[in-house]
């Protein structure tokens with residue numbers, strides 16, 4: 001029998017699929033075109049090799065590291081011709097689906113080989129994630145387990161709807177170690193997430209080390225940002241009710257730590273987007289460096305979850321001297337194209353000062369060769385072409401549409417359907433509930449269309465799930481709130497709208513639980529999913 005998982009006609013719902021069916025019918029996100037060919041399955045054996053040359057070698061290294069622990073096979077990486085049972089990474093112009101060179105791939109599995117073809121290493125990497133899901137869930141085991149390691153015989157041609165498929169980690173309200181961030185990324189790429197936004201600074205804490213520059217006219221003590229500013233986090237609500245239990249909320253990243261995160265992300269074709277929030281959400285900076293305050297006196301650190309009470313001084317040259325140093329160092333450490341400058345909830349800045357601030361900071365970012373990104377409030381000023389509006393709520397929709405008409409782009413994070421920090425339902429022990437109340441499971445985060453509100457397909461470059469961390473302590477809690485809702489967001493970002501269907505997605509989720517369990521990744525087993 002030939003099972004079909006192709007794009008259905010726009011009006012027809014996707015064909016229902018069996019929950020335990022292996023192979024193409026469990027792929028997450030759903031591919032553009034995936035056909036089970038009915039041939040003999042591919043078998044990975046102790047004689048299998050990874051055939052890859054040139055720039056495909058980096059992907060081959062990743063794939064080898066992925067498969068060796070569970071299989072116990074050597075899986076040598078080699079050039080030359082493929083033999084029966086090999087995995088082939090075939091990189092070259094025109095190898096991927098036509099018109100989708102940047103990230104598209106083809107995958108063919110049968111008794112002869114598993115062949116992934118793409119125009120770019122990023123495309124190969126996407127194909128590897130699909131191949132990974134065709135193998136039994138036990139392949140996620142970090143220790144050796146028995147096979148057989150068969151992958152259903154299939155033909156797949158696939159590419160993303162959007163190029164920016166993101167998740168945001170708020171490491172300011174609660175710290176995550178470098179190892180935890182790497183682990184989180186390693187799970188996210190399973191769903192073809194390719195962007196990790198790090199919310200590095202906020203009222204509660206400043207997490208990234210900044211070196212004093214050679215030219216330091218105001219003699220600012222940048223070391224205080226981590227010496228003082230990193231010692232906080234959100235540990236109680238404004239009314240004093242304690243918030244969060246688990247590992248320490250404090251910590252910071254040296255520039256070497258940050259580079260290690262960037263390098264790890266890069267090896268998984270993930271772009272890191274650093275955020276330095278301002279002019280609001282800046283109490284930790286104001287508590288570290290006295291000259292940032294109009295009265296020259298540091299503010300006290302504040303570990304409540306409160307926001308909206310702090311601001312940088314838009315009329316002080318020291319503010320811009322400070323930001324030039326900070327953004328300059330981050331730009332150097334960040335190979336990705338974006339610098340996120342926040343801009344949200346500047347409630348005590350005053351409108352004119354807010355505009356002044358942005359009109360000064362935006363050119364600094366472009367002068368560093370980076371694309372400015374900011375929360376949708378920042379669309380209040382004219383943005384440089386290509387700037388990215390990170391849309392989280394509707395209040396400034398008119399500004400967003402105006403800036404889009406002038407060439408800005410949009411990343412969608414509408415709070416009620418993407419905020420990963422929200423409780424699943426009132427029984428969730430952690431999570432907030434201001435953006436999504438009562439029923440905030442994977443279905444709600446799946447069943448929405450990102451191109452809306454007067455935006456067109458080419459205005460939107462992608463989707464991100466923000467994981468704010470006021471209530472989160474450590475990786476296990478971060479994972480619990482993320483999975484399976486991150487899979488929903490990833491499919492919204494990857495899969496064409498016409499191919500998306502909630503019932504079909506729910507059925508495909510059923511096999512994800514065992515995969516995450518074997519991988520040692522925490523998740524919330526939603527009662528609505530027939531977990532297998």
Ligand code: TNX
Pocket residue numbers: 307344345375392419421432435468469470
């Ligand atoms: C709003 S969304 C915020 C964050 C909070 C979050 C909690 C946005 C741009 N700002 O400061 O952490 O709500 O859900």
